[in-house]
Amino acid sequence: MYTRVLVLAIILMMLSCSSKSGDFDVRDYGAVGDSLKINTVFIQKAIDACHKNGGGTVVIKDGIYISGTILLKDKVTLQIEQNATLLGSSNPLDYQSIDTFVDATGQERGNCLIGGIRLSDVSIIGDGIIDGNGAAFTYENIVAKKKELKINPNDKKFGINRPFLLRFVNSSNVKIKDIRLRQPAAWTCHFYQSHDIIVDNVSIYSHANQNNDGIDLDSSFNVEIKNCTIDTGDDAVCFKTTSPLPTHHIKVQNCNLKSEWGALKFGTESMGDFYNIEINDCQINDTRGGGIKILSVDGANIHDIQIENINMNNVDMPIFIRLGERLRTYRNADKQTVGSISKISIKNVIATTRNIKESRISPPTGIFMTGTPDHKIGKVTLENIAITLPGKGLISDLKEVSEQIDKYPEYSFFEVLPAYGIYGRHIEDLNMSGVQFDIKTKDERKSIVLQDVVTSTNDTLKIK
Incomplete structure (x- = not known):
């Protein structure tokens, strides 16, 4: 009896330590890195749980995870490990617009793969890749996507708000470090009315579309x-x-x-x-x-x-x-x-x-x-x-x-x-x-x- 109580106490202590360590593996919330499944909901669940827990690190590892817009929360670090890629969905309907505006070219902007409004103490780190799949948003591919999804071919708004890769609005204490950012459909990193930002040792390659x-x-x-x-x-x-x-x-x-x-x-x-x-x-x-x-x-x-x-x-x-x-x-x-x-x-x-x-x-x-x-x-x-x-x-x-x-x-x-x-x-x-x-x-x-x-x-x- 004493041995069982001791083992139970040790297990509870380990679980407590694991919770305090603040690591949240997106796979534990249903995400699958098979380059096929749309993981938006599951990655967001991991971020929300991390935030509810008081903050910590959401980890993406081992695979290619397709996603639409994911919104960071205060005190959350998103870590993309070296053997992982977060890949933007090719479906414009998988994205959300944050603080929509019209840019100097007259185009509507605001969609993003990762972002948020009024955030504090957030980070995106790791040696992995965030790829916006920007070629999916060229004119020719948007026309093809309309046919695939049976969208009215005369719908001129479908796909026009090409997603940024990272977008932070009215946010503070933002750190982007070591990550490899690739091929957004529009701008790679946009910081609007934000402050106390560090971008360190980041690699950006952006030639998939226009306004890159x-x-x-x-x-x-x-x-x-x-x-x-x-x-x-x-x-x-x-x-x-x-x-x-x-x-x-x-x-x-x-x-x-x-x-x-x-x-x-x-x-x-x-x-x-x-x-x-x-x-x-x-x-x-x-x-x-x-x-x-x-x-x-x-x-x-x-x-x-x-x-x-x-x-x-x-x-x-x-x-x-x-x-x-x-x-x-x-x-x-x-x-x-x-x-x-x-x-x-x-x-x-x-x-x-x-x-x-x-x-x-x-x-x-x-x-x-x-x-x-x-x-x-x-x-x-x-x-x-x-x-x-x-x-x-x-x-x-x-x-x-x-x-x-x-x-x-x-x-x-x-x-x-x-x-x-x-x-x-x-x-x-x-x-x-x-x-x-x-x-x-x-x-x-x-x-x-x-x-x-x-x-x-x-x-x-x-x-x-």
């Missing part, structure tokens, strides 16, 4: 992004403000970036301000749409930005700064007045542009900065910058550079510029030191053309 951004910080603050490898079809790291609230106090460091549109981008959605943002020690490779892009066109005041120690290889337009007057609004917010750009410091940059055949604008230019006649860019400091370009510019290529004050802010829309090194226009205080350009072949354009610019340089400005 890597990390979007939208009206958010107190964020650290470090040690990440990001390869995207759209912007790699993008600072946005689709509300009048600012994005501020951000650090990005030691990241490897590759993009088909922009590696480090401020805007274009830019209603709220951007400030106190530091970016350093990053490598940018094989990027077609611009290395560093700082864009205020919807009213943002962008200031106190420090970008240092950036190496770029095979990158279109290494530096593009644009103050414009588009003034688009989002989420029914009031239209802002024209913003400003000032106190921008870009130092220690080594860049090689793409060759003539691969450049969006051929021949390319290294640095392009422009305000408008009525709204000038403020203080910009360029220090220790070396850019290698292909040359081959011809005087016959040149046209008058249009102002485009209220247009989408993209450097390629201005066509060939009158300088191969720097073309600057409408700037109140441009400071240059240690700026040099190396052209591989003759270029008939000038190295630097400044119009309506107050500038100071020192003797270290060089042209090879």
Whole structure:
């Protein structure tokens, strides 16, 4: 009798310890990693149980688990182990929209694979994979899915809200670490009006669909992004403000970036301000749409930005700064007045542009900065910058550079510029030191053309 009581006591103690350890295996709640079963309900049950227990870790291991939208809860860590993949369902009906909004392209957004609203103390960790199955949401595959599910072929809303991979709204103390994020149908990570965020040692590969951004910080603050490898079809790291609230106090460091549109981008959605943002020690490779892009066109005041120690290889337009007057609004917010750009410091940059055949604008230019006649860019400091370009510019290529004050802010829309090194226009205080350009072949354009610019340089400005 005593022995039975002792054994029972030990079992109860082990169960108690197991509960306190906070590990919740999704398989215990009905999930099956066979790449066939839809596990949304079962994974959600594990998360809900973990939350009800006071928090802990929900573990996904050993297999491929298909799921629709799962909503994290406070104090819950979702751990995807190395031998596991969480794969997004191909059925749009398996997803939920969180805080639905219309983005700059006019498309409805809000669906996601993993996310939540007003969360606190949540994490996504592990060496496994979260794959959004974004190719399932291409136009052709959505048409096929309509036929499969017998959806009215004229239903234009079916599948249009392409799901983000991760989405957090009004949340705090969020950590994303070590995980491999793959192939969302739209943006990979979207943080909206959230704060105290760490993204560390995360690998992102996003080329399955359109608008495939890597990390979007939208009206958010107190964020650290470090040690990440990001390869995207759209912007790699993008600072946005689709509300009048600012994005501020951000650090990005030691990241490897590759993009088909922009590696480090401020805007274009830019209603709220951007400030106190530091970016350093990053490598940018094989990027077609611009290395560093700082864009205020919807009213943002962008200031106190420090970008240092950036190496770029095979990158279109290494530096593009644009103050414009588009003034688009989002989420029914009031239209802002024209913003400003000032106190921008870009130092220690080594860049090689793409060759003539691969450049969006051929021949390319290294640095392009422009305000408008009525709204000038403020203080910009360029220090220790070396850019290698292909040359081959011809005087016959040149046209008058249009102002485009209220247009989408993209450097390629201005066509060939009158300088191969720097073309600057409408700037109140441009400071240059240690700026040099190396052209591989003759270029008939000038190295630097400044119009309506107050500038100071020192003797270290060089042209090879």
